[in-house]
Amino acid sequence: xxxxxxxxxxxxxxxxxxxxxxxxxxxxxxxxxxxxxxxxxxxxxxxxxxxxxxxxxxxxxxxxxxxxxxxxxxxxxxxxxxxxxxxxxxxxxxxxxxxxxxxxxxxxxxxxxxxxxxxxxxxxxxxxxxxxxxxxxxxxxxxxxxxxxxxxxxxxxxxxxxxxxxxxxxxxxxxxxxxxxxxxxxxxxxxxxxxxxxxxxxxxxxxxxxxxxxxxxxxxxxxxxxxxxxxxxxxxxxxxxxxxxxxxxxxxxxxxxxxxxxxxxxxxxxxxxxxxxxxxxxxxxxxxxxxxxxxxxxxxxxxxxxxxxxxxxxxxxxxxxxxxxxxxxxxxxxxxxxxxxxxxxxxxxxxxxxxxxxxxxxxxxxxxxxxxxxxxxxxxxxxxxxxxxxxxxxxxxxxxxxxxxxxxxxxxxxxxxxxxxxxxxxxxxxxxxxxxxxxxxxxxxxxxxxxxxxxxxxxxxxxxxxxxxxxxxxxxxxxxxxxxxxxxxxxxxxxxxxxxxxxxxxxxxxxxxxxxxxxxxxxxxxxxxxxxxxxxxxxxxxxxxxxxxxxxxxxxxxxxxxxxxxxxxxxxxxxxxxxxxxxxxxxxxxxxxxxxxxxxxxxxxxxxxxxxxxxxxxxxxxxxxxxxxxxxxxxxxxxxxxxxxxxxxxxxxxxxxxxxxxxxxxxxxxxxxxxxxxxxxxxxxxxxxxxxxxxxxxxxxxxxxxxxxxxxxxxxxxxxxxxxxxxxxxxxxxxxxxxxxx
Amino acid sequence: xxxxxxxxxxxxxxxxxxxxxxxxxxxxxxxxxxxxxxxxxxxxxxxxxxxxxxxxxxxxxxxxxxxxxxxxxxxxxxxxxxxxxxxxxxxxxxxxxxxxxxxxxxxxxxxxxxxxxxxxxxxxxxxxxxxxxxxxxxxxxxxxxxxxxxxxxxxxxxxxxxxxxxxxxxxxxxxxxxxxxxxxxxxxxxxxxxxxxxxxxxxxxxxxxxxxxxxxxx
Numbered sequence: 009x010x011x012x013x014x015x016x017x018x019x020x021x022x023x024x025x026x027x028x029x030x031x032x033x034x035x036x037x038x039x040x041x042x043x044x045x046x047x048x049x050x051x052x053x054x055x056x057x058x059x060x061x062x063x064x065x066x067x068x069x070x071x072x073x074x075x076x077x078x079x080x081x082x083x084x085x086x087x088x089x090x091x092x093x094x095x096x097x098x099x100x101x102x103x104x105x106x107x108x109x110x111x112x113x114x115x116x117x118x119x120x121x122x123x124x125x126x127x128x129x130x131x132x133x134x135x136x137x138x139x140x141x142x143x144x145x146x147x148x149x150x151x152x153x154x155x156x157x158x159x160x161x162x163x164x165x166x167x168x169x170x171x172x173x174x175x176x177x178x179x180x181x182x183x184x185x186x187x188x189x190x191x192x193x194x195x196x197x198x199x200x201x202x203x204x205x206x207x208x209x210x211x212x213x214x215x216x217x218x219x220x221x222x223x224x225x226x227x228x229x230x231x232x233x234x235x236x237x238x239x240x241x242x243x244x245x246x247x248x249x250x251x252x253x254x255x256x257x258x259x260x261x262x263x264x265x266x267x268x269x270x271x272x273x274x275x276x277x278x279x280x281x282x283x284x285x286x287x288x289x290x291x292x293x294x295x296x297x298x299x300x301x302x303x304x305x306x307x308x309x310x311x312x313x314x315x316x317x318x319x320x321x322x323x324x325x326x327x328x329x330x331x332x333x334x335x336x337x338x339x340x341x342x343x344x345x346x347x348x349x350x351x352x353x354x355x356x357x358x359x360x361x362x363x364x365x366x367x368x369x370x371x372x373x374x375x376x377x378x379x380x381x382x383x384x385x386x387x388x389x390x391x392x393x394x395x396x397x398x399x400x401x402x403x404x405x406x407x408x409x410x411x412x413x414x415x416x417x418x419x420x421x422x423x424x425x426x427x428x429x430x431x432x433x434x435x436x437x438x439x440x441x442x443x444x445x446x447x448x449x450x451x452x453x454x455x456x457x458x459x460x461x462x463x464x465x466x467x468x469x470x471x472x473x474x475x476x477x478x479x480x481x482x483x484x485x486x487x488x489x490x491x492x493x494x495x496x497x498x499x500x501x502x503x504x505x506x507x508x509x510x511x512x513x514x515x516x517x518x519x520x521x522x523x524x525x526x527x528x529x530x531x532x533x534x535x536x537x538x539x540x541x542x543x544x545x546x547x548x549x550x551x552x553x554x555x556x557x558x559x560x561x562x563x564x565x566x567x568x569x570x571x572x573x574x575x576x577x578x579x580x581x582x583x584x585x586x587x588x589x590x591x592x593x594x595x596x597x598x599x600x601x602x603x604x605x606x607x608x609x610x611x612x613x614x615x616x617x618x619x620x621x622x623x624x625x626x627x628x629x630x631x632x633x634x635x636x637x638x639x640x641x642x643x644x645x646x647x648x649x650x651x652x653x654x655x656x657x658x659x660x661x662x663x664x665x666x667x668x669x670x671x672x673x674x675x676x677x678x679x680x681x682x683x684x685x686x687x688x689x690x691x692x693x694x695x696x697x698x699x700x701x702x703x704x705x706x707x708x709x710x711x712x713x714x715x716x717x718x719x720x721x722x723x724x725x726x727x728x729x730x731x732x733x734x735x736x737x738x739x740x741x742x743x744x745x746x747x748x749x750x
Numbered sequence: 751x752x753x754x755x756x757x758x759x760x761x762x763x764x765x766x767x768x769x770x771x772x773x774x775x776x777x778x779x780x781x782x783x784x785x786x787x788x789x790x791x792x793x794x795x796x797x798x799x800x801x802x803x804x805x806x807x808x809x810x811x812x813x814x815x816x817x818x819x820x821x822x823x824x825x826x827x828x829x830x831x832x833x834x835x836x837x838x839x840x841x842x843x844x845x846x847x848x849x850x851x852x853x854x855x856x857x858x859x860x861x862x863x864x865x866x867x868x869x870x871x872x873x874x875x876x877x878x879x880x881x882x883x884x885x886x887x888x889x890x891x892x893x894x895x896x897x898x899x900x901x902x903x904x905x906x907x908x909x910x911x912x913x914x915x916x917x918x919x920x921x922x923x924x925x926x927x928x929x930x931x932x933x934x935x936x937x938x939x940x941x942x943x944x945x946x947x948x949x950x951x952x953x954x955x956x957x958x959x960x961x962x963x964x965x966x967x968x
Contacts, residue, residue: 410849410950410953411950480945485916486909486913487942487943488943488946490891490894490909490913491870491946493894494810494890497808497810498870498873498952499954501808501811501814503804504805504808505799505802505814505818506954507783507786508954510954511955513804516807545905548912
């Protein structure tokens with residue numbers, strides 16, 4: 009018994025192994041129990057039964073509960089996706105809130121106090137992963153193209169919402185019958201500012217499932233991210249004022265200044281940490297394993313640092329992710345990139361799930377003060393002010409936009425303005441002395457429920473109904489990519505001709521500055537010169553090669569494919585030795601610069617392209633076969649363009665085995681036919697390549713064939729193997745263009 | 751023309767405005783720029799365009815300059831180039847870069863697309879035979895990557911070939927090994943760039959800015 013007492017009072021100096029062997033680590037434990045000491049010695053002297061099994065829950069209580077909650081959340085998530093019909097109709101966020109309600113109810117029934125979504129936990133642990141995930145994978149091109157619109161919505165829209173709602177609620181409270189005459193203007197404005205901000209978590213959760221077109225998605229999403237600065241300032245402002253009770257002009261002016269400080273300061277802090285991260289990643293070539301940690305830690309530090317100064321943490325996080333990404337991705341290895349991607353998705357997924365569940369639980373737990381009029385009015389006003397704000401602002405914005413926002417776009421932007429957990433947490437942060445706290449919390453929760461349930465559930469059928477443009481499910485087309493780059497340069501040039509220093513001019517200047525100065529410092533090795541088009545092309549090649557591996561031994565699906573022969577004018581494969589050597593040299597150089605990465609658009613929380621084939625052997629194999637294919641392709645390409653009918657018996661090399669590309673939507677295949685016995689002397693060089701074919705299937709020793717080629721092949725293979733495995737001691741030639749927006 | 755060279759009347763501008771679709775103010779701005787580039791002459795030559803410093807770092811410099819003198823872009827259905835262009839021709843080329851109006855019908859949108867894509871097509875089709883052959887496409891991609899160093903040059907060919915293959919398989923689908931795909935016709939070009947929203951992307955903001963008084967690159 010006294011042993012138990014000792015255990016309880018000792019300050020964690022016991023290591024409790026499963027079989028129940030208590031190990032005392034601190035001597036003072038004895039002394040602190042003076043009288044018990046002799047008792048204890050008695051006990052140790054008399055042979056007591058060895059405690060084989062005992063329970064010490066207190067010891068592990070906190071981590072145990074945390075782990076249990078997370079596990080519960082994930083099991084719920086798992087469950088939803090197993091029920092097909094449910095997940096198609098109801099967005100996940102709703103289901104999770106319902107689960108939270110149930111769990112909260114259960115806990116209350118048991119008699120315990122359900123945990124409430126602690127604001128500190130929320131802001132410091134649950135929110136950052138989601139925001140970092142959003143910021144790191146932010147699609148840069150659409151974002152920068154629409155940044156003006158996004159800022160207008162974020163800043164002016166939120167201000168309008170806050171003041172409109174606050175003002176009208178104050179007016180409401182003046183009406184005697186409501187019974188809330190004690191509420192003063194500042195309190196209402198404070199409430200308005202809390203409820204007015206569109207919430208990124210909720211937006212992400214709902215919009216992810218409806219696959220709306222890119223423009224609307226980035227507008228709503230960008231707005232939800234950038235309005236944090238406004239929310240922070242307004243919240244702090246009104247909270248300060250509501251304590252004091254009066255507002256002067258100076259205060260308002262300071263408020264405006266504060267806004268700029270908060271937002272720009274946040275961005276600056278984020279950018280600084282971003283550059284630090286990029287710079288650090290330059291030197292990580294020998295310690296690849298910890299690369300992801302740098303990304304995470306620097307970002308988290310950016311968030312915490314800016315929170316410390318009351319700057320906008322969300323903007324800092326976004327800025328950090330955006331700044332760091334191009335450079336870090338050029339420096340880190342493929343596996344680190346995958347790790348970062350997966351971890352971010354994982355953490356943000358868990359966070360989101362936990363947030364919604366806790367929201368449900370907090371609803372059951374929290375103290376409530378219900379006032380019909382107030383709450384209903386809040387909900388209605390939310391909708392009304394949002395709609396009015398969007399319509400009004402779009403009217404003004406459309407004067408400046410080239411691609412105008414249509415009515416449908418406006419509707420979705422207005423309807424997609426969901427409120428979420430940030431509003432709740434801000435409300436929860438209100439000190440208890442605030443008289444209206446409970447009322448406000450109730451109203452906030454109702455608004456959140458309304459937006460998430462009603463708007464979240466109905467937005468999908470509405471999108472279908474209104475036939476809003478969906479996300480382009482387009483496969484990457486190399487022609488489009490060529491023309492994107494082409495158009496960039498063309499427009500820059502024409503702008504130069506008309507003497508107009510426009511959009512493209514500054515973009516070009518920024519690119520050049522970036523290339524000459526910044527990349528030099530932040531990217532390791534010689535990797536900073538590659539243009540976007542080449543990176544894109546390599547990515548396509550890799551995708552094709554991976555698909556080749558995956559389709560394995562399947563027979564050809566396409567009956568006949570267009571091959572190089574069809575586009576290249578027919579001619580005799582008369583290639584001189586010298587030329588052949590030249591081709592091989594070029595191909596080798598090309599091959600050495602090839603990357604093993606496959607970057608994919610990472611909007612979705614739930615799915616990631618799973619074609620990352622990490623199997624070294626198969627990668628090398630496909631790399632080899634790709635090289636072979638390229639070699640052959642180039643062989644035919646360098647032939648002069650005379651359209652003669654083919655000489656009889658002209659060699660056509662069939663290149664079968666496991667390396668045919670079939671998917672109809674993919675890269676066109678290069679399809680060569682079975683070699684016939686050589687009948688023309690010129691085809692001698694090809695003959696030597698033929699025996700290589702069987703070797704490609706089985707082994708990775710490199711092609712047998714020309715001696716020089718073989719040797720070089722061996723070197724290539726070795727270099728590749730090193731490139732693929734992690735950590736790579738040699739210089740990992742893993743270059744990718746920073747501005748490849750994936 | 752003649753004595754009143756330096757003074758264009760409102761009336762003449764109105765004509766041009768109707769033909770090219772620019773507003774009077776835009777025409778006024780562009781006219782100032784034209785005068786600046788041509789050093790107050792009536793016509794613009796290649797030299798004048800080549801001296802613009804803003805174009806120096808542009809990989810497509812030569813093609814852009816050529817495009818201004820290409821007869822196909824000047825609404826004449828003949829091949830070849832002209833040596834000098836007047837203001838109206840300048841405007842005609844510039845009109846390819848007008849943004850789409852907000853409320854246009856499907857037909858007009860399609861027409862606009864064709865116009866803009868035709869401009870790009872003409873830039874690729876250097877020999878004016880109506881098709882972009884493999885050689886021409888290769889050259890185009892090489893030019894595009896010409897500022898990218900040796901890496902660019904080596905893969906330019908592979909990229910062009912891959913692109914050509916893509917066009918062929920998209921437009922022709924199945925082809926016998928004996929058949930030969932001559933080149934990208936304009937219709938094929940339209941087809942492969944179907945999802946490319948060129949009508950919204952290929953535009954310059956002719957804002958109501960007085961370009962001549964800005965510090966423009968000469």
